[in-house]
Amino acid sequence: MSQKSKRSLKEKFALKNSLIKEALSEFLGTFILIALGCGCVGQAVLSRGMHGGPMTVSVGFAMAVTIAVYVSGGVSGGHINPAVSLAMCVTGRLKWTKLPIYILAQLLGAFVGAAAVFGIYYNAFMEYSDGKLEVTGPNATAQIFATYPAPYLSLINGFADQVMSTAVLLLAIFAIFDTKNNSVPKGLEPIAVGLLIIVLTCSLGMNSGCAMNPARDLGPRLFTAVAGWGMEVFTCELANFHADEIIHFCNILEVYSQASGDSASQDCWAINISLFISLAGNNWWWVPIVAPLLGGVLGAMIYVIFIEIHHSDPQSGEENEAHAKYELTNMA
Amino acid sequence: MSQKSKRSLKEKFALKNSLIKEALSEFLGTFILIALGCGCVGQAVLSRGMHGGPMTVSVGFAMAVTIAVYVSGGVSGGHINPAVSLAMCVTGRLKWTKLPIYILAQLLGAFVGAAAVFGIYYNAFMEYSDGKLEVTGPNATAQIFATYPAPYLSLINGFADQVMSTAVLLLAIFAIFDTKNNSVPKGLEPIAVGLLIIVLTCSLGMNSGCAMNPARDLGPRLFTAVAGWGMEVFTCELANFHADEIIHFCNILEVYSQASGDSASQDCWAINISLFISLAGNNWWWVPIVAPLLGGVLGAMIYVIFIEIHHSDPQSGEENEAHAKYELTNMA
Amino acid sequence: MSQKSKRSLKEKFALKNSLIKEALSEFLGTFILIALGCGCVGQAVLSRGMHGGPMTVSVGFAMAVTIAVYVSGGVSGGHINPAVSLAMCVTGRLKWTKLPIYILAQLLGAFVGAAAVFGIYYNAFMEYSDGKLEVTGPNATAQIFATYPAPYLSLINGFADQVMSTAVLLLAIFAIFDTKNNSVPKGLEPIAVGLLIIVLTCSLGMNSGCAMNPARDLGPRLFTAVAGWGMEVFTCELANFHADEIIHFCNILEVYSQASGDSASQDCWAINISLFISLAGNNWWWVPIVAPLLGGVLGAMIYVIFIEIHHSDPQSGEENEAHAKYELTNMA
Amino acid sequence: MSQKSKRSLKEKFALKNSLIKEALSEFLGTFILIALGCGCVGQAVLSRGMHGGPMTVSVGFAMAVTIAVYVSGGVSGGHINPAVSLAMCVTGRLKWTKLPIYILAQLLGAFVGAAAVFGIYYNAFMEYSDGKLEVTGPNATAQIFATYPAPYLSLINGFADQVMSTAVLLLAIFAIFDTKNNSVPKGLEPIAVGLLIIVLTCSLGMNSGCAMNPARDLGPRLFTAVAGWGMEVFTCELANFHADEIIHFCNILEVYSQASGDSASQDCWAINISLFISLAGNNWWWVPIVAPLLGGVLGAMIYVIFIEIHHSDPQSGEENEAHAKYELTNMA
Known part of the structure; x- marks a missing residue:
């Protein structure tokens, strides 16, 4: 593709509407998140531990987030998560009118990403359980896509787990991007977010797989419902409810x-x-949708209340800096 | 939250007193350190190795430090550790009057962080040992919160272990932040500190879990004492004392x-x-309090004596350096 | 070597022809990629899991890519992969006339790298299987060098696997280097590419080892064909074809x-x-050659269509941005 | 310590002689390398795999190098390895007169570092083998300190292994620090070197533990000889010699x-x-001393010949390049 033909392509197809651009970006980012992230779970499960384990899943999923944020960060902020988008709206960093489009793009990306995992490992799925796609039991594969609660988990505990883990996620994301705190240098935030995901999945992953993301959970769950696992993916109950x-x-x-x-x-x-x-x-499926949305807002609030609101006043000392930052946010 | 309402919130609640800001920051940082760090140990222990092992604990705890320092670094320096705060006082980088507040905030943060781990894994704790919270034996869970000595450890060896590991911790932290040495670029120090924690826990973690932090150890130990493990968490003796x-x-x-x-x-x-x-x-509990405080000061001293004191004179030399740095930015 | 003698050496031997420089650079980069990357597989296989496993192979191979890109990045762009070079040609970032030389240098580097692995582990190979170099069976060692399909893999699935993984590879590489997106700071791109390889091998590595690189696969396969494994390395068929x-x-x-x-x-x-x-x-060998070339171009196209083409117009917008960035470097 | 007392301390004790400063720095750096690096091996061996394995040793040792280079990098260049110092001399980056002092400081640091590991794990060593310090057999602990060949290893293969791994080490270090190539940003080189050590130990670690450093091997070996393992640490022969x-x-x-x-x-x-x-x-001990020295020089030479010598001429070209870099900083 020569520079000329590229320019003419650009003239024809380049989107002037920034919301559509952002939707494409969120779709692509969430697609990569799920295709690679759930791919890591798939590799560990389908190889019965031969080609993966807790460490490859934790590090792999984290780096899937990193790559997804690199792909979508510059255009749409790299939310790839309705809980992040909602928290950004609540704190005035994203227009409320954009929220539905962001969430829709994220859900679609997650759905297609789950389809990609199923397609790439189609032979492996067939081999694993002689063609049966099961939600529970020793040959269960539904947990490759959506999250399911541990057998011991109660509703309140599971709900609190998702509220807290998403709160910590957002709290830390706000710190990582807060230029008045010890923020990560521009262009390296996605790596810091990846490191954050490593610790979250290593520490809060045992109860229910640490979804922290309604799109990451609902998109693949919808895919499994239509792809052959059936409605059991929605009716799976909390055991000791x-x-x-x-x-x-x-x-x-x-x-x-x-x-x-x-x-x-x-x-x-x-x-x-x-x-x-x-x-x-007493079904599980709605918990990783509702709880992360609450938790994300809660975490953002905690960061603002504990840290951000107390930064010294922009009027007096920090005009220069605020000015520089304004340009930064416009640019970033 | 609109920009306006945020500004009015800021006017009402923003703290003018920097010490209170710093205490909030240290509290939040240490809370995250313990909630995520001890969470990693919890996941490995409570899943009986299914969802974690030495590597997830080491990397997870390290990244918990990284995230905690990102959250609290810009406001209070991100000490999240009385041994660090003390060493900063001794070397003139923190006012002595601030030390008690810092330590109190760190202890409180650690206590609440331990409570969060217990809360999030409440069902798992009940499942693990049929509701019994034990300090020793095959179903022991107290080591998720505070550190306990290996069965072979003697008092002197355990004390020396905590002195040395905290000395190396502080020595390396001083190097990482020393702008006249090969210091880490601003905004990436927390990641370098995380890498430091990985190697410390991989190399000096076997004797007693490598606390290196009086707040990290005492806060959760106090929590376990009141939450049901009982006073045995304090009276646990060194075996071959x-x-x-x-x-x-x-x-x-x-x-x-x-x-x-x-x-x-x-x-x-x-x-x-x-x-x-x-x-x-002949109890263990006081060792990870006293030894890290000594070791931290020792490590800071060693860095100052071996490296920092010999940097060329600030009066004459700093201009050259500033000049050199200017050239560096042009060059890099 | 004094500065003088070095200067005279430089006068005698320094290459004026940039294409030869670039070929040397690609040769050396791909040599390091294979010597270290396949070395990781070798260590895991030859020690029968004692000194390595899925995690060391995934992280090790990824860091081999990082180091190889550091070695060759400044001179030839650090492609070390014909699929990358082809995608760069298709998108107008590399002259088509350079492509054959790049690919030849990459293939040679991979061949010599495979020879280095065999040489360094010669004693270990002899010990492992009493001197027999086998392609299949419990003592197989051919998979240390080239990739082979899992027993369940069909042609279409294997082909799609290589197309998709290489597409994601190129898509992410384009994002990492796209200065109008949230690009990685100069000098750290090789590390971001390494993190990308970690997630790709953890998520898409189970079907056929995730070659994503015709030179990485064909070079070592040719070496094994001549070094004693025989033509079976080429005639190995897909099992359920x-x-x-x-x-x-x-x-x-x-x-x-x-x-x-x-x-x-x-x-x-x-x-x-x-x-x-x-x-x-129905042989496997041609799949990791043809599919990555297709996939690489596909991934580059997807990135251009979804993200790059929609960046704001260089004529009008870039000046403002350049201005803002100038202030950033002053500030940072 | 007040600023005043610190200043007076500085006046009294600050070293004006840069060579002594550098020796202190190399001593401290190599001490940390061995105390933490061999500590990782110790933890994995003495816990019989409970608290460590191939991954913690590889990552831990690598991060020990990173920390050691942060501690000593700004003052003495952070060689912590005679093979690096020699290669720096050969390529005119270190004065030959400094070489003996550097090597002596490195050896001393490694010796004291080994003593620290023995001290910190004294109780564990006694527990592990009932007080017997053995070089071979199931309770061997000498390999915690120095490297020993795998049972299958021949002299030529072991020698070539050390030559090649050190050559790749130096080649990559030269690339990482070469500002005319795609060099790592200032202050992050130690992390890139750490990543390099990860891949080297994952890929070339099986033959003989990948010492690549005469001080790292001889210092701890001398320590074990005097600390109770006896002269067997020197007379250990290559098995199939x-x-x-x-x-x-x-x-x-x-x-x-x-x-x-x-x-x-x-x-x-x-x-x-x-x-x-x-x-x-037919003893092993001299191989990890002689071979790395040769290999380091070889690797440095290969980098100079393949890459560095062909960079455009400093006289004519550098201005262009400097110009290009100026534009880069504006752009990046």
């Missing part, structure tokens, strides 16, 4: 919303939660 | 203090040591 | 070329494919 | 020196080699 836990869970939320004093929103909460749990309650 | 070792140890210290010639302080030493050892002597 | 797969494969290609509408080239395709498959078809 | 190999080896050297045509030096060679081999010949 008890009714009293739901009630306890609701009570906590009620107390919390009462404390915040807004009685209208409180009723709304109570009704919504009741409805939701009566429908989805 | 012998009375003659204490005497030998005291003699060494006496000789040392006699050599320094100050007879008043010498008596004081002798009395204190005698009292202390008669109380805590 | 079926005639109908070839036919299906041809049909796909026919449909594709019919769609592109050029009937002359279409006939040419059909004849070439038929001839080729009747000759080489 | 044959007299005809020596003769063959001598013949190669004779042919080589005849080819260089200088009959006086030729006789000298022949006599020296004969004497040497009759004394040390």
